Amino acid sequence: MNTIPNTMLPRWNDQGLIPVITQDATSGDVLMLAWMNEEAMALTFAEGRAVYWSRSRAELWRKGDTSGHVQELVDARLDCDGDTLLLKVNQHGAACHTGRPNCFFYFRSEGQWLAEEGDHS
Secondary structure: OOOOOOOOOOOOOOOOOOOEEEEEEEOOOEEEEEEEEHHHHHHHHHHHHHHEEEOOOOEEEEOOOOOOOOOEEEEEEOOOOOEEEEEEEOOOOOOHHHHHHOOOOOOEEEEEHHHHHHOOO
């Protein structure tokens, strides 16, 4: 039988990042996948809202600063290996930069990835 350690530390990848799955705390819907560095994680806990690391811009990204679509932190969990973070949030507005409720709206049909119909301002 494997023993489970009582504590776990985040395991950062070679770039000093950890993937973050963000989930709606009420519905359980997966909203998005993003990345955090150590500073983004510390700010998330200190501010009570999601702060990520933008790999494309190489800077901190406070979700909602420009859109107003803030993610209020409800809970955070590390997976069993410590190499993935799950955030449960109260999502205010759209999670996706496209204006959709989440980032996972392409579905596979007949060999193509198609955008589902729905709310996308």
